[in-house]
Amino acid sequence: MTNAQMKFKTRAFLSLTLSLQIALIGLVIADWAGFQIPLFRQVIAFIYLTFIPGLLLINIMGIKIDRIESVLYCIGTSIGLIMFLGFLANLLYPLIGISKPITEFWLIITISFTVIVLYLICYLWGKTHIVYPSFHLNYFFQPALLSLLLLPLATVIGVSLLNWYDNNYLLLILFAILSIIPMWVLYRKDATQEIYPLIIWIISLSLLLQNSLVFTHLGELGDQSFEYYLSKLTVTHGVWDISFAINKNSMLRLSILHPIYSIVSNISLLWEYMIIHPLLISPIPVILYQIYIKNKFAKETAFMASCLFMFVHPFFTILTRSTRTGIAILFLSLLALLMFDERLDERNKVILGIIFSFSLITSHYGTSYIFMLFVTIIAVLALFPSLFKDHPKNFFISYNFALIYIVLALSWYIYTSSSESFVTLIAFGKHLTSSLGEFFSPEYSSTLYVVTHQYDSISLQVLKYLYIIVTLFIFIGFLSQLRRGHTTYIFDKPSRTYTIYSFIFILILLSTFAPFTMFRINRIYMICLILLAPYCIIGFKRVFSSNCYKFFTIFLMLLLLFNTGFVSSTVTKDAVPFNPIIRSHILNHGSDKEKYMLFRQCRSEYDVYSSKWLVENRQKGVIIYGSGSPAHILSNLVSTEYRKVLDGVNEKFAVEEVPYLPIRNNSDIKEGYVYIGEFSIKTGLISPELMPKLGNFDYISFINISDLRLENMNKIYTNCGSTIYYR
Secondary structure (H helix, E strand, C coil), X not given: CCCCXXXXXXXXXXXXXXXXXXXXXXXXXXHHCCCXXXXXXXXXXXXXXXXXXXXXXXXHHCCCECXXXXXXXXXXXXXHHHHHHHHHHHXXXXXXXXXXXXXXXXXXXXXXXXXXXXXXXXXXXXCCCEEEECCCHHHHCCHHHHHHCCHHHHHHHHHHHHHHHCCCHHHHHHHHHHHHHHHHHHHCHHHHHHHHHHHHHHHHHHHHHHHHCCCCCCCCHHHHHHHHHHHHHHHHHCCCCCCCCCHHHHCHHHHHHHHHHHHHHCCCHXXXXXXXXXXXXXXXXXXXXXXXXXXXXXXXXXXXXXHHHHHCHHHHCHHHHCHHHHXXXXXXXXXXXXXXXCCCCHHHHHHHHHHHHXXXXXXXXXXXXXXXXXXXHXXXXXXXXXXXXXXXXXCCCCHHHHHHHHHHHHHHHHHCHXXXXXXXXXXXXXXXXXXXXXXXCCCCCHHHHHHHCCCCCHHHHHHHHHHHHHHHHHHHHHHHHHHHHHHCECCECCCHHHHHHHHHHHHHHHHHHCCCCCCCHHHHHHHHHHHHHHHHHHHHHHHHHHHHHHHHHHHHHHHHHHHCCHHHHHHHCCCCCCHHHHHHHHHHHCCHHHHHHHHHHCCCHHHHHHHHHHHHHCCCCCCEEECCCHHHCCHHHHCCCCCCCCCCCCHHHEECCEEEEECCCHHHCCCCEEEECHHHHHHCEECCCCCCCXXXXXXXXXXXXXXHCHHHCEEEEECCCCEEEEC
């Protein structure tokens, strides 16, 4: 054995794979027999589902697993295969009399059979392509690095202290440490460059976990509770109803992947959302780092750009709350990595490209449509081959890939969920064409609204200017590169293809000034940063020259401290995008609007149990009245029945065939249930708004509960936190 590489023999690799397979089956049988080993099955099942199918398939394809990119491909391939297997089982098993294919027995049989087939192919193939790259162990035994490895554990402990004892001190210390890591890495770059990806992953996982675990129940923001409802339908009924006419039902991420991880791992669906989802999307910044390195950005630039992507709040808020968006950005990043990977041959690029494309399409229709626009523009530009001289034979720069992707996407959206996802695209197009006269109007453009609005919160106002600075330097960096060519900076030489791709993303970013809200600026910003983040550092280089990295690390520190609520919790005591970190202050000293937003993010035990009681005991056909959005009735967290969406009623605004109506005054209440949640009990206020235009405090209004004359109604349920009346 040499320090350069250490090869696994074929039998050793296959023995490891077979051992995990046997261990999983043994643990499942032990659970059936009533003998459970805490956490053991959950850990084994996660490793098995996330790595083994992809590892075997990539090995069969002849791809050497000797670098970080191959491990990332392995993760994406495994997730894609698991989704596809679940879909095939759901489609084919009912044809042979198996009415509930998405249950533990049939999932174990299906996945195990597939893995064993792949195992036999590898065995008969007679060779393995796994190679362990060498590492200098002294890098890993540095005290500072060993301390970094403890950050995810510190995150879990800090969130537990916040949830159980309302103590945020450990989380604040964690945020402070995370904010200075880029500065520390810059200072110790000679000792840390080899392990940049590991440091990036540690930061990513810590930020994601602190947001996902801080909610004891899934909140209203980010569609997460509605995603949970769709996943729970599959778990409860043991089958995915492909005809259920709701656009999100087309997403295998919700209807197949969440249930499979929950069932095979024997973990509750709620904890699957809170723990496994952040683990699955935590490699995204590592993927971006590899993209930047492949495009000849300096390692410091690539690291800082990855940190910029992580430190913007949509990364650790939206991507954890909207699991469709999170996993879609994972596959979008993998597709981008494939496009620039020169070591893969075209055959393997085609295979992996189709797997990742299908997974993207079945994860989030919005992100899929954006990528569809991207590949269409690339197909048109392919008419001019001289534009892509640095990638002359790239499968992704062709009509073939664009045609495959568009046909696959439209076919999926047309033939699932009664074409609701396709109808969404058509409705979006109609809305766009009918709103052309409203361009550059802050009332209709979410981007202009955010840019021009004056926030009462100092933290939000500062954050607005920080994001404007990021965007400004992205444009400076991009224009600087265009003006001086590809040798602007000796260590940052992105390819022409990368520049063209980036220009398309700039156009997509500028499109957010248009008067439509299919995607608001926060999600578009995350998608565009995938390629545009390095240009922010190049912009700093252009302005600050030799001290650019020092200034940028200070900027990153401020960005994270404001985004996580550190400054708000310790200095300004005002509203931030991440409210739970200061929830004690909000409950005691915050405004009514701040409390309202907090209760939307953090669902209380009182509201969960009262909603469960109402859903289980209500009289069918009776209307439910309540405060603001119907998410105040947490039916998405407790309901297990398919709901029939009434004509003219939004899918979110129906509770099992019954529309939820907001209360605007006492005369609005006819016969029905009146639901008063904990926020209304504590404040004596009800919000009458059903669907706000933009996510800001300005749209929130209130009426007094005393105006509803609840004393004249019958109180049928109370748990001292929320109350239900009947009129």
